[in-house]
Amino acid sequence: MRRPALYSSSRPTRSGPDAPDSSAAAGADPAAESAPALTSTTTAPRRRLSLSHPALLWSAIALLAALLAASLTLGLRPMQRKLTQDDINAAVMKTLETQVMPSEYARAYDNIRPAVVRVVSFVKKSRLKDAKDNGHGAPNGAKPKPLGSAPGAEGNGSDEEVEHGVGTGVVIIDKGVILTNLHVVSGADRIEVVFSDGLQAEASISGVQPENDLAVLQASKIPDDLIAATMRSTADLGPGDRVLAVGFPFGIGPSASGGIVSGLKRAFRSPEGKHEMTNLIQFDAAANPGNSGGPLVTMDGEVVGIVTAILNPTPARTFLGIGFAVPIENAAAAAGLPPF
Structure with missing residues (x-):
């Protein structure tokens, strides 16, 4: 009696010219024909990808390295949102609300x-x-x-x-x-x-x-760390500019008083009527006897004039709102300093 064909689960059935004739197999026992079909269905070989293959192994390593680098880059360098004007305005307002800023007059002083x-x-x-x-x-x-x-x-x-x-x-x-x-x-x-x-x-x-x-x-002697004032040209000084007068009114001081430039190129004649001074800066920062010779400064603390007189038609010698200063260009010339 002819033995039925055996099927191995580890070797696929060959196909091609060398394969057994299907017609010959068909002439055999019909039961034998159905048996191999059932076996091939239930015990068909399964192909598995093995990482032991060098190409697959290096591909996996490269993929993992790329993922790791991407995660580290995103973690250390987060996406920065572009600042807008609204962000800047909000930061400025927050600073103004939480911190007390010195006034311009305080910085000038x-x-x-x-x-x-x-x-x-x-x-x-x-x-x-x-x-x-x-x-x-x-x-x-x-x-x-x-x-x-x-x-x-x-x-x-x-x-x-x-x-x-x-x-x-x-x-x-x-x-x-x-x-x-x-x-x-x-x-x-x-x-x-x-x-x-x-x-x-x-x-x-x-x-x-x-x-x-x-x-x-x-x-005759000076402090070791004496600091000289910074002088500034009056070329761009105009009415309305804020100024600060610093001095010792009635011997009290140093005292500071703030105001604005009221006018330029003013003339003033002393009460004694000895001579008339011209090209003066008129200002409204409070000045009284003792302020004479003191600096008139801008909001940067730079000297633009030397306080020299106040206008008061009464004998009181007190401030009524009109003071005069010699422009620093004239004052610097008195010390032999070059003009601006």
């Missing part, structure tokens, strides 16, 4: 304060007595003023000297060169300056410009 000095002049009592006996009044108009005690007066012969006046000066060169008004130091026997750090030093007059009521002082 901080910038100019290290360069502002108190100027005190003294005359001897004997000169006052001689002038009074001769009926001429105080020498060069000097007379005691009720502005408080001058610093160091008790230890510098207060029985022989009286206070001539208190004014203000501003350091324009860090070697101790100071600008002030001529009427503050005119006729004085001794001049004393007090720097912002409290250092007291005697000073001498090194130059004058009577037509602009200006005097240049040289201090």
